[in-house]
Amino acid sequence: MIIKFIENIGTKTINSFDSIYEALQFTFLCLIHIVNPRSYNPAMRMVLVKQIYFTAVTIVPLFIVMAFIFGSIIIGVVIALATEYSLQDKIGSIIITFVIDEFAPFFTALLISLRSGTAVNTEIAVMHVNKELNTLKEYNIDIIDYLFLPRIISGVISVTFLSILFALIMLSSGYIFTLFYMNMDFHTYKALLLNAIEVRDLVILLLKSIAFGFVIMMIPIYSGFKTGNSYTAIPISVLNGMVKLFIAIFFIEVLALLLQSL
Amino acid sequence: MLENIALIKEVIELMPTQEAQNLAKEELSKINLSHLGAYRVGQCSSLEIFYIMFIRAMMTKDTHILIDMPYTIIDNLENIDEVIDNIQRLEYKNKKIFILDTVNHESRYGNLDNLDL
Numbered sequence: 001m002i003i004k005f006i007e008n009i010g011t012k013t014i015n016s017f018d019s020i021y022e023a024l025q026f027t028f029l030c031l032i033h034i035v036n037p038r039s040y041n042p043a044m045r046m047v048l049v050k051q052i053y054f055t056a057v058t059i060v061p062l063f064i065v066m067a068f069i070f071g072s073i074i075i076g077v078v079i080a081l082a083t084e085y086s087l088q089d090k091i092g093s094i095i096i097t098f099v100i101d102e103f104a105p106f107f108t109a110l111l112i113s114l115r116s117g118t119a120v121n122t123e124i125a126v127m128h129v130n131k132e133l134n135t136l137k138e139y140n141i142d143i144i145d146y147l148f149l150p151r152i153i154s155g156v157i158s159v160t161f162l163s164i165l166f167a168l169i170m171l172s173s174g175y176i177f178t179l180f181y182m183n184m185d186f187h188t189y190k191a192l193l194l195n196a197i198e199v200r201d202l203v204i205l206l207l208k209s210i211a212f213g214f215v216i217m218m219i220p221i222y223s224g225f226k227t228g229n230s231y232t233a234i235p236i237s238v239l240n241g242m243v244k245l246f247i248a249i250f251f252i253e254v255l256a257l258l259l260q261s262l
Numbered sequence: 263m264l265e266n267i268a269l270i271k272e273v274i275e276l277m278p279t280q281e282a283q284n285l286a287k288e289e290l291s292k293i294n295l296s297h298l299g300a301y302r303v304g305q306c307s308s309l310e311i312f313y314i315m316f317i318r319a320m321m322t323k324d325t326h327i328l329i330d331m332p333y334t335i336i337d338n339l340e341n342i343d344e345v346i347d348n349i350q351r352l353e354y355k356n357k358k359i360f361i362l363d364t365v366n367h368e369s370r371y372g373n374l375d376n377l378d379l
Contacts, residue, residue, distance in 0.1 A: 041272060041273050041276055042272040042276065042277065042278055042279045042282070043265075043268075043269050043272035043279070044273075045279075046265070046272075046279050139269075139270055139273075139274075139318075139322065140273075140274060141270070141274075142273075145273075146269075146273060
C-alpha cells in the first residue's frame with residue numbers, strides 16, 4: 001500500500017518533470033524560430049498583421065473605457081488612502097509605482113489572457129483535432145513559422161502597446177479625481193508624476209509586458225498543440241491552458257516584485 | 263479561400279502575398295469560381311472545397327496529384343465528367359493526376375478511358 005503510494009508520487013513527479021522539459025524544449029524551439037530571419041515569409045507576416053489587429057486594435061475601445069473606469073476608481077482610492085495617512089508628498093511615487101510598475105501590465109495581461117489566450121488555445125486545439133496541423137505539415141509548411149510565431153510576436157507587441165496605453169489613460173483619468181478630490185490643477189499633477197517617474201519604472205513596464213505577452217500566447221499555443229484527438233479534449237485543453245497561464249502570470253508578477261525588492 | 267490557396271506559394275517559394283493571391287484568383291476564374299476567393303470554408307460546398315484543394319495541390323512543386331475516392335469527398339456527386347472537365351480547364355502543366363477509387367465505382371468512370379490523366 002505504502003509502496004504503491006510512493007510509486008504513484010514518483011510517477012507523477014517524473015511525468016511533471018517530463019512535461020516541463022517538453023514545454024521548455026518547445027519554448028526554446030520557438031525562440032530559435034523568432035531569431036531566424038527565414039521564418040518571416042510573406043504568409044507569416046500577413047498572419048502577424050491580422051493577429052495584431054485582432055489582439056490589440058479591436059480591443060482598444062473596450063480597453064479605453066475599462067482603463068478610464070479603473071483608473072478613476074483605483075487612483076481615487078490610492079489618493080484617498082494617501083491623504084488619510086498623511087502621505088500627500090508621496091502621492092506621485094505611489095501613483096507611478098502602482099500604475100506603471102504593477103497595475104497596467106498586470107491588468108492588461110489578465111484582459112488579453114481572457115480574450116486572446118482562450119481564443120488561441122481553442123483555435124490551435126480545433127486545428128489539431130481537425131488534423132489541419134497535419135495538412136500544413138504535409139504541404140511542408142512549418143507550423144511554428146506560420147501559426148505559432150505570429151501569435152507569440154503579436155502577443156508581445158499587443159501587451160506592451162496596451163500596457164502603455166492603459167498606464168497613460170489611467171494616469172489621465174487619475175487627474176480627474178485629483179481635480180475634484182484635492183482641487184489639484186493639471187500642471188501640479190503633471191509635475192507630481194514627472195518628478196516621481198524614473199527610467200526604472202519604464203524598464204519594468206516594458207520587461208513585464210514582454211514577459212506577459214510571451215506567456216499569454218506561448219502557453220495556450222502549447223496547450224492547444226498538446227490536445228487529444230477528440231472534440232471533447234478541446235475544453236479540457238483550454239481549461240488546462242488557462243490554469244497554467246494564470247499560474248505563469250502570477251509567477252512573473254511575484255518574480256518581478258522579488259527582483260524589484262533586491 | 264484565396265489565402266488558403268496562395269499559402270503554398272508564399273511559404274515554399276516566398277512569393278509576395280499579392281502575387282500569390284492573384285495567381286490563386288486566376289486559377290479560380292478558369293473554372294468560374296473566382297467568387298470563392300472571399301469565402302470561408304464553412305460557406306463553400308464540398309464540390310467547391312474539392313476544387314480549392316485541387317488548385318492548392320497544383321500550387322505545390324510535386325509532379326503527382328492523387329485524388330482519393332472523389333465520390334466520398336464530394337457530396338451527391340452524380341457524374342465525375344463535369345469535375346474532370348473543370349480539372350482540364352485548370353491546365354495542369356507538368357503534373358500527372360491519379361484518381362484512386364474502389365471497384366464498385368468503376369462504372370462511373372466510363373468516359374475517362376480516352377483522357378490523359
